Amino acid sequence: MxxxxxxxxxxxxxxxxxxxxxxxxxxxxxxxxxxxxxxxxxxxxxxxxxxxxxxxxxxxxxxxxxxxxxxxxxxxxxxxxxxxxxxxxxxxxxxxxxxxxxxxxxxxxxxxxxxxxxxxxxxxxxxxxxxxxxxxxxxxxxxxxxxxxxxxxSVDEMLRMLAALQLTDAQDVLTPEGWQPGDDVLAIPALSDQDISREEDWFCHLVKNP
The missing domain is CATH 3.40.30.10 (Glutaredoxin)
Known part of the structure; x- marks a missing residue:
């Protein structure tokens, strides 16, 4: 050691x-x-x-x-x-x-x-x-x-954590509270003023799981 x-x-x-x-x-x-x-x-x-x-x-x-x-x-x-x-x-x-x-x-x-x-x-x-x-x-x-x-x-939470880490490594997304494999995910928030003004939910927008 x-x-x-x-x-x-x-x-x-x-x-x-x-x-x-x-x-x-x-x-x-x-x-x-x-x-x-x-x-x-x-x-x-x-x-x-x-x-x-x-x-x-x-x-x-x-x-x-x-x-x-x-x-x-x-x-x-x-x-x-x-x-x-x-x-x-x-x-x-x-x-x-x-x-x-x-x-x-x-x-x-x-x-x-x-x-x-x-x-x-x-x-x-x-x-x-x-x-x-x-x-x-x-x-x-x-x-x-x-x-x-x-x-x-919780072994279920360990599996969930692992799945979330692997998903966010593979895709440019975030996982929301309570996310489970197969659930919708969060898009990375827009950074441009144009996107922010066009989308009311720009800061917390759910999208389909890739």
């Missing part, structure tokens, strides 16, 4: 390039840069065998095919050891009859958590590690979400 350790602690922002790291996971050694060329959702959780995180992992596993169909990989992380990860994955499979198909990174020193700003540099535990990073194929952070330890993330 040498590359991660060289990064100054502090929250990474939208538009920042992610620091690379190499770490052990439930699927063997992984480098973050291995995911270049495709979308990635890199998400952290406070600890294994916690109830909220267990429900999230079960839901993510059951929606894995939807993320794959959108060209997006999933990568989890917590401060627990690889052995704890493996035991938790096995317990989830036994209890919920679902396999966890994506890797889970171990971060016992919290080096990655600090480097990514998932936790404050002075934090003594991982209670605040509930952040998700939506990373584009170039390794740039395009969106983030951060939840408290007692509120579960």
């Amino acid at each position: 040498s590359d991660a350790l060289q990064v100054k602690s502090g929250s990474l922002r939208i538009g920042d390039r992610t620091p690379d790291f190499e770490a052990r996971t439930t699927h063997g050694p992984v480098k973050l840069s291995d995911y270049r060329g495709r979308w990635l959702i890199f998400f952290s959780h406070p600890a294994d065998f916690t109830p909220v995180c267990t429900t999230e992992f079960v839901a993510l596993a059951r929606h894995q095919d939807k993320f794959e169909a959108m060209g997006c990989a999933l990568l989890g992380l917590s401060v627990d050891s690889l052995y704890a990860h493996l035991a938790w994955v096995r317990a989830i499979e036994d209890r919920f009859e679902v396999k966890i198909p994506f890797p889970i990174v171990e971060d016992p020193s919290m080096a990655i958590g600090h480097a990514f700003g998932m936790i404050d540099e002075n934090a003594s535990d991982s209670a605040a590690m509930r952040t998700s990073y939506f990373i584009d194929p170039e390794g740039v952070i395009r969106a983030t979400t951060c939840y408290p330890h007692n509120v579960g993330r």
Whole structure:
């Protein structure tokens, strides 16, 4: 994890390039840069065998095919050891009859958590590690979400966010509040005085989804 350790602690922002790291996971050694060329959702959780995180992992596993169909990989992380990860994955499979198909990174020193700003540099535990990073194929952070330890993330919202990011990359449009794939989108507002005077809704104009 040498590359991660060289990064100054502090929250990474939208538009920042992610620091690379190499770490052990439930699927063997992984480098973050291995995911270049495709979308990635890199998400952290406070600890294994916690109830909220267990429900999230079960839901993510059951929606894995939807993320794959959108060209997006999933990568989890917590401060627990690889052995704890493996035991938790096995317990989830036994209890919920679902396999966890994506890797889970171990971060016992919290080096990655600090480097990514998932936790404050002075934090003594991982209670605040509930952040998700939506990373584009170039390794740039395009969106983030951060939840408290007692509120579960929505997998449907993660899929919606990913679809919106991919659409606005491919088309010169905006997505409105509550947008779902297939819904109408917003046109980029006109900038000329002529267009503004001609169109009453120039600043908020819905158009058909391309």
